[in-house]
Structures are given as C-alpha cells and as structure tokens.
Amino acid sequence: MAAMSPHHHHSDTDNEYRPGPPESTNISKDLSKGCTQDGVGIPSLLARCGPQVMEPESDHSTTEYKRSLSGVSQSSPRFAGLGTQLLYRLCHTGHCTYQLGVEDDGRHSLRSWEDCRRSFEVLCGLAEEFGAVVMPVWKGDEEEVEEAGAAGPLSCLDEVTRRQVKDVRSRGGLVTWFNEEFPGVPGGDISDICRITVHVAQVDENKGRTRSMSRKVSETDLLADRSSPPSGDPVVSDSEEDLFGRKISGAMRIIVMGNVDAGKSTLVGSLTTDSRDDGRGSCRTKIMKHRHEITTGRTSTVSHHTMGYTDGGKVKTSSHRVRTLTDEEVVRGSERLITFSDLCGHEKYLKTTVYGMASGMGDYSLIVCNARHPPTHMTHHHLNLSSSNNIPSIIVLTKIDGCPVHSRKNTVKELKALLKRPDVNRVPFDCTTEADIDQCLDKLGRLSPIIYTSAVTGEGMDLLHYLLYRLPKRRRHEKKAARPFEFLVDDLFNVEGVGAVASGFVNSGKLQVASQVFVGPMDDGSFIKTIVKSMHIARTATATVMAGQSACLALGLSKIDRKKLRRGQGILAS
Numbered sequence: 001m002a003a004m005s006p007h008h009h010h011s012d013t014d015n016e017y018r019p020g021p022p023e024s025t026n027i028s029k030d031l032s033k034g035c036t037q038d039g040v041g042i043p044s045l046l047a048r049c050g051p052q053v054m055e056p057e058s059d060h061s062t063t064e065y066k067r068s069l070s071g072v073s074q075s076s077p078r079f080a081g082l083g084t085q086l087l088y089r090l091c092h093t094g095h096c097t098y099q100l101g102v103e104d105d106g107r108h109s110l111r112s113w114e115d116c117r118r119s120f121e122v123l124c125g126l127a128e129e130f131g132a133v134v135m136p137v138w139k140g141d142e143e144e145v146e147e148a149g150a151a152g153p154l155s156c157l158d159e160v161t162r163r164q165v166k167d168v169r170s171r172g173g174l175v176t177w178f179n180e181e182f183p184g185v186p187g188g189d190i191s192d193i194c195r196i197t198v199h200v201a202q203v204d205e206n207k208g209r210t211r212s213m214s215r216k217v218s219e220t221d222l223l224a225d226r227s228s229p230p231s232g233d234p235v236v237s238d239s240e241e242d243l244f245g246r247k248i249s250g251a252m253r254i255i256v257m258g259n260v261d262a263g264k265s266t267l268v269g270s271l272t273t274d275s276r277d278d279g280r281g282s283c284r285t286k287i288m289k290h291r292h293e294i295t296t297g298r299t300s301t302v303s304h305h306t307m308g309y310t311d312g313g314k315v316k317t318s319s320h321r322v323r324t325l326t327d328e329e330v331v332r333g334s335e336r337l338i339t340f341s342d343l344c345g346h347e348k349y350l351k352t353t354v355y356g357m358a359s360g361m362g363d364y365s366l367i368v369c370n371a372r373h374p375p376t377h378m379t380h381h382h383l384n385l386s387s388s389n390n391i392p393s394i395i396v397l398t399k400i401d402g403c404p405v406h407s408r409k410n411t412v413k414e415l416k417a418l419l420k421r422p423d424v425n426r427v428p429f430d431c432t433t434e435a436d437i438d439q440c441l442d443k444l445g446r447l448s449p450i451i452y453t454s455a456v457t458g459e460g461m462d463l464l465h466y467l468l469y470r471l472p473k474r475r476r477h478e479k480k481a482a483r484p485f486e487f488l489v490d491d492l493f494n495v496e497g498v499g500a501v502a503s504g505f506v507n508s509g510k511l512q513v514a515s516q517v518f519v520g521p522m523d524d525g526s527f528i529k530t531i532v533k534s535m536h537i538a539r540t541a542t543a544t545v546m547a548g549q550s551a552c553l554a555l556g557l558s559k560i561d562r563k564k565l566r567r568g569q570g571i572l573a574s
Helices: 027-033 077-093 113-129 142-151 159-170 188-192 205-215 219-224 238-249 264-273 291-296 327-332 347-359 377-388 405-419 434-443 461-470
Strands: 063-066 095-100 132-134 173-177 193-202 252-258 303-309 336-342 364-370 393-398 427-430 447-452 486-495 499-508 510-512 516-520 528-537 540-542 544-546 550-555 570-573
Touching: 063 077, 077 095, 077 113, 077 193, 095 113, 113 132, 113 159, 113 193, 159 173, 188 193, 193 528, 238 327, 238 540, 238 544, 252 264, 252 347, 252 377, 264 303, 264 336, 264 364, 264 393, 264 461, 303 327, 303 461, 327 540, 347 377, 364 377, 364 405, 377 393, 377 405, 393 405, 405 427, 405 447, 427 434, 434 447, 434 461, 447 461, 486 550, 516 550, 528 544
Parallel strands: 063 095, 252 336, 252 364, 364 393, 393 447, 427 447
Antiparallel strands: 095 193, 132 193, 173 193, 303 336, 486 499, 486 570, 499 550, 510 544, 516 528, 516 570, 528 540, 528 550
C-alpha cells in the first residue's frame, strides 16, 4: 500500500509486483497480443498499465486495495499480516471495504474471475478468524438482482461460473466485470477479467484483538509449550459476549434532573469516578460533551454515563490517576450497572429535558437541589415530570458543605411542602443512616427519600452509593426479548466513512448485524427498507442487540434516504 502506516505489516509481500510505468496506452493493441501472466490469462503489458478505476489508496481511510489473496493459507506468515491490516482498517469505524483486483494506485489489476473468487474465499476466512463478518450487498429485491444478472455479463458465462458468481454475490461480494466498466475494449481474453468489492464489519472486537495478540507470539514460545495458549492471552468465548449484552440489558436507568447550578453534572461525575470535586467543577469536566458546557458549567444536551459496582458495592474505577475507564471496561468488570441520563436544568432547555425524560426509559429519577437556595419553579416542573411518568423520585441535596444552617432548614422545609402538593403527592423521608435506606427501599412508590451530600467533602456520598447499589430494578425489558424487534430512535448522526447512524433504545426483540430492517414512518407514512451494517453498545462493536439496551445502528441508506430520517422514528424488523 502507498505510504504504509506503522500498523501495517508485510508491505513488501502484499502484492507480487509493483506497477511500473506504462509502456503503451493503446489498450486495444495490447489486448490483441494475447500474452498471459501468472497463468490466469491476463495480458502482461496491460497488467502494468491497467486503467484507473478509483482514487489511490489512503492509509487513513476505511478502504483496502488488494491485487490478489489467492493462495494465502491460514498457516502462512502473510495471513497474520493481513489480519493486522484488517484490524487497523476496522479500528476507526468498525467496518471497512476491500477492493480485490485493484492496485494501490487505484488501477485495475486485471485478475481473472477464478483468481478473484479465490481471493474472496481467503478474505471471508480472514474476517471470520479475526472476529468480523462479510456484509451482504444491498441491491434491492432479489428479483431485481436476478434480472440484472440475466441481462448482464452472467449471460455470457458457462453454467459453472454463473453459479459461482451468484454464490459470491449472495455472500457479500459485488462483482464488477471489466467489459462492464470499459465496454469499448475489444478482445476475447478480457471477458473473464473482473474485480470484487467486499464490505467487512467487526462483530467481536475481543476475538480480533486476541487473534492478533496470539499471532505475535514468537515461534520459540510456541515450540516451548504447544499444549497451552501463550500466557496473558485473554480467552474470549461466545458466552462472554452474551454475558456482556445481558449486563447492559439489566442496567438500572436513572434520570438526573434539577435546577440550573444545582450541581447535577458534578454529582454524576463524582459518582461515576468515585472522586471528590475541587469546588471549581473538576468532576463535571470529566463527563461534559461540549466546550461551551465546560466553560459555562451548564448542560445543554442529554448525555448518558455508565457506572458499575463490583461485588460488595464498590465503584468500578480506574487505578490510574488520569485515564478513566471506558464503558466496555466498566461493563465487563462490574456486577451491577447504572446508566445516568444527565438532563438540562436551564429553563430554555426544558423541551430537551422533557424529551430526555420521555425517551430515557428511566427506573428512577434523581431530583438534585442546591441546599443553599430554596427550590424553584423548575424543581416543581421536574417533580411533575417524574410523577406524570410514574417514575419514583429520589431527592439529593447538594453543596451542604459551608451551607448556613438556617438556609438548609428553609430549603428542606420548602422542598417537603412541594413534595406534599396534590400534583406531586409524595411523602418525604429523611435518610441519614443505612437503616433509613433499608426501611424505604420497598416503599419508593410512595416515599421520596432525601439524602444530603457534598461532592467536595464527600459527606453523604457513601450513603447515596449504598442506596443506588440496593435499588430494585423496576423495568424488565429482557422479558420482551421474544417480541418483534422495535428500536426507538433518539438521535441521528452522519458519520464520515460510515453513513447514517441511529442512536436509541431497543424496546423489544433481538437483532443481528446484517439483518434487514424497516425505518419510518416517513412523511407519507411509508417505511424505508435497508440493512444494519454494524451495531455498537457501550461504545463496543457487537453482533446482536436485544431489548433493554441503548445502541447505535449503522444503516445502509442512500444520501437521499438519509435526509428523510428524524428523531422519534422507529426501526422495525421484517
């Protein structure tokens, strides 16, 4: 490949030869010579000056060019290098594209059908070995594909080759014939020349990482002990991926609301990292998404944060002073998971707060109040939102460090009066000990526990952790796994190199990558049929999503269809 990245290996052996300067530009004259190369019936002169079919390969894209993979076995050293290249292309977006039969500079390699077919088989084995899958080619209805093949180059091939081509297409290989791209070029030898486009998606990142690590073990180490895997090499099984998905499905979902400057983001940052704030917003900077949120200290979007508890109720955190754990590390190392939805507090973002509450599928809500100021009308709105959605409320009073006694008493008095109003209809319950929490756990449908905390001194934070760890889960989405698949779209993104990505919540059913789905309804009430190219949960590529999970789905939509998408739509299985 051009300008090899340090992540790539075997750059000198990827292709058998490098394209030299063209000796002739008269394609018709060269084809008439009929000379062959490598026993595959390709004119040798034209092999060095094949026509340009695409832009030169870039190390920073998700597209990999390969002249030929024919003859590469899993036991060969080149197979390990090809696996490293595959993982490098997959590491950015979770999927990539292979162009078989194309030079690094974007010119046609002029390989025969048999050579391209063998390269396709090697690539399928490579993808399976490194935790990836070849995506099916989306060409519309199967009848249209058959119709196009009957009228195109398939009609000129023998019966055996025709069956082989249909098999490759059904498994995800898009075959482009040379005489389709350059119909004016004469010569009988070119009817067999083609190239194949293959889309690959990663479904098991740990398997790919494990396979890559095991390939790097030296031959001496393998000879020393062939009966056991290399030490330190993680073993990833299919059941581990299932356990990962079940953990996320069973996560407690808690919605965090409160007036502006109540300290919601600081509280969430302190809880998820199990650290204390410096009084100047050090904890909130760890979870905020936008620069203006960090500078102003005010949340303007809905953000989700995962916290895990190990056995015994200890928060799963990083032992490193600077680096925080990824969502995948938190999920895999925790016994109990909690997902916080941090909503906006300012009045001008109330519409966003209502949307976050309605789409959050929360088990409980944390109503955060500043102990130094009495509750405002926004606090009343947030309590009403919880009550109208039948979500139990937990009151957290923040910033009690340095708070005057009279201010704190006045705030608590007004807050309790607000909870007793007919439109809220909650019974306030002060929790100052673990026994108080144990007493109210089975009465949260009526009671609203009040906990006093400080993210700076840490006062009351252990008591809040004790409550969160013991909260009973209310929503049982996993019971809806047998129902038809239904995905609620919360947000939409257009990712470069990926396309349309829908973020949202799996309300029911299960779905596997490469499945056919229907997106809608559109303005006219119709649904668009497409496929799911890749899926992520907890920022981790996965092969399956199920009810109760927040996920991101990459959809195979055209640019025109992408413009029809909007928040609030649904994605249904066929």
